[in-house]
Amino acid sequence: MTRFLVRRLIYLVVVILIATVLVFTLSRLSGDPRALFLSEYTSQADWDAWGREMGLDKPYVFQYAIWLGKAVRGDFGVSLRDQTPAFGVIVSRIPATLQLALGAFVFALVTGIPLGVLSAVKRGSAWDYIGRIFALLGQSMPAFWLGIMLILVLAVQLDWFPTGRRGGITHFILPSITLGWGAAAGFVRLIRSSMLEILDSEYIKFARSKGVGGPTIIWKHAFKNAAIAPLTFAGLLLAGLITGAVVTETVFAWPGLGRLGVDAVFNNDFPIMAGVVLIVSVMYVGVNLVVDVAYALIDPRIRYG
Amino acid sequence: MDNVLARPFARGANWRKLWTFFRRWPVLPVLVFAALVVAAIFAPLLAPSSPTEGNLEFRNEKPMWYPEGSSRFILGTDALGRDVLSRVIYGARISLLIAAIVLGAGAIGGTMLGLVSGYYGGQVDEVAMRFVDLTLAIPFILIALVVVIVLGQSLAIIIALLVIFSWNGFARQVRGETLQLKTMDYVSLARVSGATTSRILFKHILPGVTNTVIVVATLRVGSLILTEATLSFLGVGVPPPTPAWGLMVSDGRQYISTAWWITCFPGVAIFLTVVSMNFLGDWLRDRWDPRLRQQM
Numbered sequence: 001m002t003r004f005l006v007r008r009l010i011y012l013v014v015v016i017l018i019a020t021v022l023v024f025t026l027s028r029l030s031g032d033p034r035a036l037f038l039s040e041y042t043s044q045a046d047w048d049a050w051g052r053e054m055g056l057d058k059p060y061v062f063q064y065a066i067w068l069g070k071a072v073r074g075d076f077g078v079s080l081r082d083q084t085p086a087f088g089v090i091v092s093r094i095p096a097t098l099q100l101a102l103g104a105f106v107f108a109l110v111t112g113i114p115l116g117v118l119s120a121v122k123r124g125s126a127w128d129y130i131g132r133i134f135a136l137l138g139q140s141m142p143a144f145w146l147g148i149m150l151i152l153v154l155a156v157q158l159d160w161f162p163t164g165r166r167g168g169i170t171h172f173i174l175p176s177i178t179l180g181w182g183a184a185a186g187f188v189r190l191i192r193s194s195m196l197e198i199l200d201s202e203y204i205k206f207a208r209s210k211g212v213g214g215p216t217i218i219w220k221h222a223f224k225n226a227a228i229a230p231l232t233f234a235g236l237l238l239a240g241l242i243t244g245a246v247v248t249e250t251v252f253a254w255p256g257l258g259r260l261g262v263d264a265v266f267n268n269d270f271p272i273m274a275g276v277v278l279i280v281s282v283m284y285v286g287v288n289l290v291v292d293v294a295y296a297l298i299d300p301r302i303r304y305g
Numbered sequence: 306m307d308n309v310l311a312r313p314f315a316r317g318a319n320w321r322k323l324w325t326f327f328r329r330w331p332v333l334p335v336l337v338f339a340a341l342v343v344a345a346i347f348a349p350l351l352a353p354s355s356p357t358e359g360n361l362e363f364r365n366e367k368p369m370w371y372p373e374g375s376s377r378f379i380l381g382t383d384a385l386g387r388d389v390l391s392r393v394i395y396g397a398r399i400s401l402l403i404a405a406i407v408l409g410a411g412a413i414g415g416t417m418l419g420l421v422s423g424y425y426g427g428q429v430d431e432v433a434m435r436f437v438d439l440t441l442a443i444p445f446i447l448i449a450l451v452v453v454i455v456l457g458q459s460l461a462i463i464i465a466l467l468v469i470f471s472w473n474g475f476a477r478q479v480r481g482e483t484l485q486l487k488t489m490d491y492v493s494l495a496r497v498s499g500a501t502t503s504r505i506l507f508k509h510i511l512p513g514v515t516n517t518v519i520v521v522a523t524l525r526v527g528s529l530i531l532t533e534a535t536l537s538f539l540g541v542g543v544p545p546p547t548p549a550w551g552l553m554v555s556d557g558r559q560y561i562s563t564a565w566w567i568t569c570f571p572g573v574a575i576f577l578t579v580v581s582m583n584f585l586g587d588w589l590r591d592r593w594d595p596r597l598r599q600q601m
Contacts, residue, residue, distance in 0.1 A: 015442045029456070139583055143535070144555070148554065247538070265541060270455075277451055284444050
């Protein structure tokens with residue numbers, strides 16, 4: 001287990017380092033960082049002095065090291081738009097994104113698991129079709145469009161829910177559905193297929209012939225085993241939810257990381273954008289690591305594989 | 306007498322036959338896909354008006370089934386007076402073009418890498434597969450946002466970005482297949498009789514993985530079109546005024562309470578395309594490559 005952990009941790013660091021190299025390269029491509037302070041009173045001497053101060057006269061590797069050192073300490077530079085430290089702006093947006101991702105995850109679990117199990121147990125019945133159509137819709141509707149249509153019908157026409165922004169519990173419902181439906185679709189499909197396979201297995205038949213009752217067979221004997229496959233998916237999914245939030249936050253004017261990133265694109269605010277990418281990458285890779293470890297704890301084959 | 310009794314059964318049997326036929330063959334998805342291809346190829350002939358030239362006299366016109374609507378604009382017009390139907394038809398061009406280029410490039414690149422990685426194994430394999438993991442571990446949409454900030458918005462950049470993130474599925478599946486195929490007797494025989502590595506890879510192993518490649522490609526079209534639409538929606542995809550579906554949805558957003566059709570119909574187009582491609586993909590997979598079921 002220790003070896004497994006160490007290997008995964010090294011891998012995590014490598015991924016994050018590569019992400020930083022990518023962001024750094026792009027940041028240098030986006031222009032000379034001195035250009036920001038350039039005014040009509042800047043002399044060539046000032047320009048060179050800034051260059052030395054910022055380490056721009058050194059090779060790129062050094063510049064990268066300086067930049068990385070700052071980034072690790074939470075210094076992503078100053079937001080070009082409102083001249084405040086980018087790090088603070090970014091951190092203040094994290095809770096909103098996490099809440100949204102959590103809401104969507106809950107929606108996916110609450111709808112996906114029962115529908116997946118039902119459509120496998122009652123194969124060919126109306127439930128099966130409901131489950132499969134639900135999955136098909138979730139897989140194929142563009143999230144941004146779904147969000148707008150939900151706003152149009154449920155918020156504008158029927159006025160049941162607010163059209164966006166953060167607030168009470170009602171503010172959570174539409175964004176959670178928008179972000180979570182795709183994930184729920186994945187759950188339905190995975191749970192349905194693994195349940196079907198397991199319900200057909202010898203040990204379920206044995207349990208049945210032994211006289212074990214319906215719900216016990218379904219939940220205790222079959223579902224517990226069928227849940228392993230969707231578990232890895234749950235990890236990918238949670239990570240996907242964090243990035244998928246970009247779209248949902250844009251549609252619902254949700255003040256999270258994704259919306260911050262998209263706004264930064266339009267304001268050409270590179271320090272914010274770079275910070276968002278780095279922080280989201282770290283979260284993304286971190287979540288994946290946690291899931292991998294959890295999975296290895298449950299299934300020994302992964303640990304030694 | 307027996308006729309009367311037999312008739313309902315016969316009719317029931319016909320319906321059942323039809324039902325079985327529809328369940329067995331992906332009729333509707335194929336029709337949708339065919340319609341899409343036709344729309345993309347013959348867009349200039351099919352579209353009633355220009356997709357980019359608007360007429361400001363007819364801004365936000367309602368679709369034709371409204372009393373105020375006219376048959377000139379079947380699905381209404383957008384805020385610049387452009388015909389929504391024509392834009393949706395031309396949008397099929399953009400979506401299919403991008404999907405075809407990206408999948409073509411991704412399939413070729415990914416298959417090559419998968420073949421080499423699976424065949425040679427060892428260090429080569431390790432490096433290649435870690436690289437695949439890496440492209441899966443980086444949040445794509447955000448990277449796309451940064452790249453577009455820096456390099457600007459263009460069709461070429463979007464295609465390049467999508468290619469970079471589309472080959473990994475091919476590489477992974479092809480590698481898995483190659484690992485199995487290379488242990489086959491006929492591959493060993495080919496090697497013994499002096500076939501070069503490239504001959505073994507392309508003549509003996511590649512045909513064995515073609516089905517997988519086609520299945521993966523079909524399964525990928527849907528998510529690819531969704532990703533492209535999402536990028537366009539966020540304003541970093543295909544640059545306006547090109548009629549891309551995602552862009553049209555985002556254009557209509559601010560008029561959502563007064564002119565829902567600007568947003569709704571392009572979204573329906575995306576949805577129908579993706580649904581039919583996903584359906585076809587599932588169907589092909591079940592027929593050709595049921596083992597993929599667990600993984601995709």
